[in-house]
Amino acid sequence: MHEPSTFPVMIIDDEPHLRITASQTLELAGYATHCYESAESALSQLSPDFPGVVVSDIRMPGMDGMALLRELRQRDPTLPIILITGHGDISTAVEAMREGAWDFLEKPFAGDQLVEVVRRGVEKRQLSLENRRLKAELEVQQAALGPRLVGRTTVISRLAAMIQRISQVETDVLLFGETGTGKDLVARAIHERSARRNSPFMAINCGAVPENTIESELFGHEKGAFTGAVERRIGKFEHADGGTVFLDEIESMPLALQVKLLRVLQERSVERLGANEVVPLNIRVITATKVDLKTAAETGQFREDLYYRLNVVTLPLPALRERREDIPLLFQHFAVIAANRSGLEAPTLDSQGIAVLLAHDWPGNVRELRNLAERYVLLGAAFDYRLDALLEGASADTCEPALPHQVELFEKSLISQSLARYRGRVSEVCQQLGIPRKTLYDKLKKHQLKADDYRHKNDP
The missing domain is CATH 3.40.50.2300 (Response regulator)
Incomplete structure (x- = not known):
């Protein structure tokens, strides 16, 4: 047998x-x-x-x-x-x-x-x-639910629950998180899970649009409203009627324009540059920032009245270092996407690769991890798939967790990946990890893992 x-x-x-x-x-x-x-x-x-x-x-x-x-x-x-x-x-x-x-x-x-x-x-x-x-x-997840949050940690599960709850109510949302934490993905997830999913999702980065054109970009203009306005332009707000407007890096919006944005949020209407008529709007507005807007308001860098108008529902996004156990899972997820797009295969991570991922501090958060996964698929063969050779910018003075904590994370990550691979079948996990059944059960209890949770789980 x-x-x-x-x-x-x-x-x-x-x-x-x-x-x-x-x-x-x-x-x-x-x-x-x-x-x-x-x-x-x-x-x-x-x-x-x-x-x-x-x-x-x-x-x-x-x-x-x-x-x-x-x-x-x-x-x-x-x-x-x-x-x-x-x-x-x-x-x-x-x-x-x-x-x-x-x-x-x-x-x-x-x-x-x-x-x-x-x-x-x-x-x-x-x-x-x-x-x-x-x-x-x-394909199934994206077709059914739009953008997907990947992870098993408590903090990401809590975020997913909050997204689901917020998407079902009509309220504006402020996303707060470091660069690369996935604010655009969360905004799209809220839109795709809401009743507005079949209407437009308009995204604009306030920090990337020149100050002299951002007003026209958002609110639109009439022909002849200013030099160069040779025809009428419909702005992002008006174009998104019935749907969602996502304003990223809201802290970069000029103070003068913040007054007009406050009026749009309060009155739910917009007036094109050079026009006399007001256009009613049926939109949800999601804003995102990487700075503390309250502090910015106190120092005069952001309008205080706009801050309090945006601060109805604030959703904090965790940094990647706050959910280290999700890092190998996220890496493999991004590697598969890159492999499917390029027609290549994504080699699975070995224990040394997982250790490199867990030790890095990830200042660029999920965006940095995704870029590494894409380099791993496209260029990894030239580096013998060594993540330490592919990983750039991992300086020696980054803030790394203490060694015992790294070991704990490493062990939990290996066990979790093995449980996912073998769909929670304990005997196969024991053989793959080379440990007795009792030892595995002790470690499952220690790390608060349950084999049953993986038996019908479809996480990569």
């Missing part, structure tokens, strides 16, 4: 002795083997998400190995197929690789050679299936 955590290997050969020898070799290495004497019988047993690899002889009666390869490549191009060729049959091996075989073995081959090729094939298969699952999940 094989352990449920062993990965399956399908062995196809019409010669019984080769099937038996290969099966025994792989079973001793910890794989679960399934032997078939013909390609036809194997095909009928192959599921779409078969989690292992296929090892097949080329020379067989009926459907031979090359025909099997072509059929399997049509069914699933990511399934690793290892073909066994006769001695000196190099031309066939070259053709097999050209047709998409993962690797080939030339008779006679050593047992450790077979095990090594299968091991690499299984690793590739697990990565392919994980990326496929994450891609499908991303």
Whole structure:
């Protein structure tokens, strides 16, 4: 009886002795083997998400190995197929690789050679299936709920609950968080979960628009309102009627314009530059800032009356260093997105990579992490996928958590990722981590983790 955590290997050969020898070799290495004497019988047993690899002889009666390869490549191009060729049959091996075989073995081959090729094939298969699952999940989540918050920490769960609650009521919102914490994503999430989801979402960065054009950008203008106004322009507020206006870096808005914004918020109407008529608005306004607006108001850098008007509902966004346990999960999430966009695969993180992620202070927050994940996918091969080589700006004087806390976070992150990978199956997690069941349960209790929470969880 094989352990449920062993990965399956399908062995196809019409010669019984080769099937038996290969099966025994792989079973001793910890794989679960399934032997078939013909390609036809194997095909009928192959599921779409078969989690292992296929090892097949080329020379067989009926459907031979090359025909099997072509059929399997049509069914699933990511399934690793290892073909066994006769001695000196190099031309066939070259053709097999050209047709998409993962690797080939030339008779006679050593047992450790077979095990090594299968091991690499299984690793590739697990990565392919994980990326496929994450891609499908991303599509479903984004189609159903719009932008998604990724994480399992208490602080991010609380934020997600607040977003859901706020999105259901008609109120303006002020987002407060450091650069790169995802204020734009949260604003879009509120919009997409609200009754306004089918109406426009208009975003404008107050710090990126020149001061002499921002008024026209927001409120619009009539033809001839000023030099260069050759035609009427509808502003962001008017264009977003029925939907949501998102004003990022609100602290950068000129003081003179803040007076007009206050009037828009109070009266829910807008007047274009050069116009005499008032246009009523049905909008929600979400603003975002990275500075303390109360302090800015006290020092005269921001209008106090506007601050109190915006401060009806304030939603603080946590810095990445405040949710370190989410960092490996977020990194893999961004890596999968980058891989899907570029047509590449996102290599899974090893323990050393996770340690690098947890040790960094992340001054650029989620934006910095996302950029690193994209470099990892696009440029990682040139750096042997070493995150310490890819990570830029990690100065020695950054504020890092104490060593015991880093160790605790590292251990919890590894256990959490393993639970997610094996859907909470304790026996498989124990084998993957190399610890006894009692030890795992002790650590689950210590880190306040529950295997049941991962059994039906779709987090990447």
